[in-house]
Amino acid sequence: MITLFDDQQRLIEQTAQAMRSGSRSVLMQGATGSGKSVMAGELVRRAQAKGSRTWFIVPRRDLLRQMSVTYDQFNLEHGFIAAGYTPNFLCKTQICSLGTLLARSQNKAPDLAIVDECHVGGAGMDKLIKWLKAGGAYIIGLGATPKKLSGKGLGCWFDKMVHGESIRWLIDNKRLCEYKVYAPSHPDLSAIGISAGDYAKGQLASFMEQDRVLIGNAVEHYKKLAMGRLNIVYCVSVKHSQMVAESFNEAGIPAAHMDGETPDNERERIIRAYANRELRVLTNCELLTYGFDLASQVGMDVTVECVSDLRPTKSLALQMQKWGRVLRNKPYPALIFDHANNLQEHGLPCDERKWTLEDTEKRSRKESEKTIAVRQCEICYLCHKPAPTCPECGFVYPIESREIDTVEGELSEVDLTQAKTHARQEVGRAKTLEQLRAIAKERGYKSSWVYQMMRVKGKRA
Numbered sequence: 185m186i187t188l189f190d191d192q193q194r195l196i197e198q199t200a201q202a203m204r205s206g207s208r209s210v211l212m213q214g215a216t217g218s219g220k221s222v223m224a225g226e227l228v229r230r231a232q233a234k235g236s237r238t239w240f241i242v243p244r245r246d247l248l249r250q251m252s253v254t255y256d257q258f259n260l261e262h263g264f265i266a267a268g269y270t271p272n273f274l275c276k277t278q279i280c281s282l283g284t285l286l287a288r289s290q291n292k293a294p295d296l297a298i299v300d301e302c303h304v305g306g307a308g309m310d311k312l313i314k315w316l317k318a319g320g321a322y323i324i325g326l327g328a329t330p331k332k333l334s335g336k337g338l339g340c341w342f343d344k345m346v347h348g349e350s351i352r353w354l355i356d357n358k359r360l361c362e363y364k365v366y367a368p369s370h371p372d373l374s375a376i377g378i379s380a381g382d383y384a385k386g387q388l389a390s391f392m393e394q395d396r397v398l399i400g401n402a403v404e405h406y407k408k409l410a411m412g413r414l415n416i417v418y419c420v421s422v423k424h425s426q427m428v429a430e431s432f433n434e435a436g437i438p439a440a441h442m443d444g445e446t447p448d449n450e451r452e453r454i455i456r457a458y459a460n461r462e463l464r465v466l467t468n469c470e471l472l473t474y475g476f477d478l479a480s481q482v483g484m485d486v487t488v489e490c491v492s493d494l495r496p497t498k499s500l501a502l503q504m505q506k507w508g509r510v511l512r513n514k515p516y517p518a519l520i521f522d523h524a525n526n527l528q529e530h531g532l533p534c535d536e537r538k539w540t541l542e543d544t545e546k547r548s549r550k551e552s553e554k555t556i557a558v559r560q561c562e563i564c565y566l567c568h569k570p571a572p573t574c575p576e577c578g579f580v581y582p583i584e585s586r587e588i589d590t591v592e593g594e595l596s597e598v599d600l601t602q603a604k605t606h607a608r609q610e611v612g613r614a615k616t617l618e619q620l621r622a623i624a625k626e627r628g629y630k631s632s633w634v635y636q637m638m639r640v641k642g643k644r645a
Contacts, residue, residue: 198346207343209323214348216328216508225258236295250480293319329501339541352534362517369523389421417467418495429467439465473505487512496524507533
């Protein structure tokens with residue numbers, strides 16, 4: 185039997201109170217790893233005790249068995265409404281596949297429907313929720329990022345939203361793990377078009393598939409900072425994912441690719457090999473984002489330890505889902521390698537964010553490209569909240585002045601991003617004490633900076 189944490193009990197009570205107050209559809213928001221499946225199990229246990237018919241609806245087949253494990257922990261008898269599973273129509277508690285519910289004609293809606301990852305499913309999810317409402321069902325939506333990938337809010341489906349604790353709170357209370365995030369690559373995505381609020385998939389795929397340097401960068405930084413850790417790599421296309429897996433394998437790092445077309449039995453084999461550390465890297469396209477919990481998938485105390493992100497996105501919901509896979513609790517920090525400019529777009533994983541049922545206001549491209557307040561160390565590439573020194577290597581940031589170039593009587597501001605990149609590369613290429621002294625003299629740095637850089641380079645050597 186599972187014992188719930190106090191914050192989980194509070195969120196369950198808030199949900200129940202909202203329904204008692206007249207809301208027949210409530211969205212229960214909680215960060216990835218906060219235990220939404222466990223809270224759903226408790227809600228179903230209460231409903232089952234009253235004799236109510238309940239459905240737990242998942243948008244993807246691989247989440248069926250994952251939820252069944254949670255129901256078993258609550259000793260909840262249950263059946264399945266899903267292709268490939270033997271039905272048990274006498275059971276009042278069912279775990280259902282969204283696709284199967286849409287494909288099969290259902291005579292009667294349940295008393296309570298809990299919809300997992302309710303922000304996905306598109307037109308099919310819209311059709312199902314409207315059918316559930318017409319049938320008189322109470323509906324509880326579960327989501328860490330309750331916003332459609334397009335930025336549309338979920339007020340069209342839900343009357344009210346109740347909120348769980350923030351990612352920062354969950355980290356501070358040892359429910360999620362600390363993390364370190366690095367941004368060693370900065371692809372130029374300015375030429376990629378925008379479609380439905382995100383990068384145009386075809387253009388983005390072509391761009392990322394052609395960037396072999398970026399793929400090599402991902403392999404090299406994994407080897408340098410995360411060698412041996414269980415790593416998930418997010419890619420933009422099936423071909424891109426296969427290319428990345430091949431590059432890891434060529435570097436002697438056991439890797440495998442997965443996508444939505446990978447057969448169930450092959451997918452299970454790959455995930456188990458990964459959990460057993462026979463594989464160290466899983467590359468994927470549009471698969472291991474929402475709902476994936478490695479421990480529940482394999483029935484072992486194991487978690488994802490590292491993420492290499494090669495999938496640029498303007499969708500905060502999608503980005504938070506990717507980060508959520510690696511923040512499951514463990515006694516050491518998760519490692520996140522951003523090779524896709526997503527930190528610049530969305531900030532840090534634990535930044536405070538306000539989720540509402542309303543649509544996200546559309547921003548112009550110029551507004552969306554404004555840099556989030558994240559500082560990056562030019563020595564070790566760690567990204568962190570603005571601070572005078574790097575918390576990883578201790579590098580003291582020099583005080584920069586805003587320089588102005590004069591060109592034919594017109595004032596032109598220096599491109600600081602490009603200048604910083606050039607400056608970082610120049611420091612990285614310096615191998616000797618004399619070379620570092622020359623850089624320090626040119627930039628007006630104190631002599632202590634030179635010796636600090638020598639210590640950092642010595643540690644990294």
